[in-house]
Amino acid sequence: MELTEAMRTTFACREFTDEPVSDEVLHRILDVARFAPSGGNRQGGHVVVVRDPAVRRRLGELVQPTLRVYAAQAAAGETPFNSVHPTAIDVEAALRTPTDILPMFDHLDEVPVVLVVTVDLAKVASVDKDLDRVGLDTGASIYPLVWNILLAARAEGLGGVLTTLIGPAETDVQALLGLPDSHAIAALIPLGRPVKQLTRLRRRPVEEFVTVDHFDGMPLGSRRE
């Protein structure tokens, strides 16, 4: 598949047909995705391919508390789990209230396959770790791999979605999947054949997020060459 077409049509897919995803197809996807960069080329990533439906079901259960808080914050007009504005919702009440905003997680055992991508923090330069804000840079060493997996899956006619809602359950997932202590969870990716392949994704035009020389600078192309 042509790069531009893959980039423009790799959407967040959460509904899959029953068609299985073979090991052969997964191997092809990962054999291309592995060329992603990482800090110092230390390649601290690991992928657990979750075939066992019981393990997938358990992963879906572990997402539920976070999903409930997420749903309540979103309903209140907040950016869920953002690190800048404190939440105003009643978290305890939210935790007691089931939600159906992402039914995929109620049926994770029925998704054709789930990948859990982890990263060995002992191998990552977390350059911003002493700044007085939420950590960000650590992700530079693992999300290119995660995104490569979704792009490569697209070229195989598959779809998936980058999710991080499993994050707060990390200790439980470490036990469930036998992760070493230094491995953090970067993503949970459900994969399968999309019920419907979207081809028109809603994104801001270049003019809305690119400026020259300054955050409030001119848009690209407006200067004299």
Added chain:
Amino acid sequence: MELTEAMRTTFACREFTDEPVSDEVLHRILDVARFAPSGGNRQGGHVVVVRDPAVRRRLGELVQPTLRVYAAQAAAGETPFNSVHPTAIDVEAALRTPTDILPMFDHLDEVPVVLVVTVDLAKVASVDKDLDRVGLDTGASIYPLVWNILLAARAEGLGGVLTTLIGPAETDVQALLGLPDSHAIAALIPLGRPVKQLTRLRRRPVEEFVTVDHFDGMPLGSRRE
């Protein structure tokens, strides 16, 4: 360009010819890269295209302290700035010792163009922000865009590299580029035409980082279908 070829040959390019990168080419790159996913499709990313050589030179200067510590830690066999193992180097001595491990940063004004990618933390679900480890998940909403830029640049015959060493100088960069307080720096990407296009990248085979159902599980393809 075919997706697989782009993924396999997008290398960390740090040496560029003098050929300029036009606004038109940059626009094409960003017009494809913008289809990257982000949490809730909130698209908190911003790209500052740094054309002004004085601003590029200043960015290079701001990297130097971090680069010196990085070099000393790497020379001591440590993973620089990792969040798991404490450093044993003399940081003050390292800060007084110039390094030439990444000469690109001494000449950032001579690189054809530099992109600074920032993200509005008020728009990101930092799902792991209360975990007792360095933040990671925030990167899920911006590094797909960053990596898309490098992949799309490859298809234009250009090269670049995802760098985060500017991170600790964030306050200075916020002032230099006029970033809003809630914008964190995700990456500094130098871009240009590579002096030499590499085509064989060193990466682990799938068998070394992919397992089934468990971190210490079987490699992919070893089970009976």
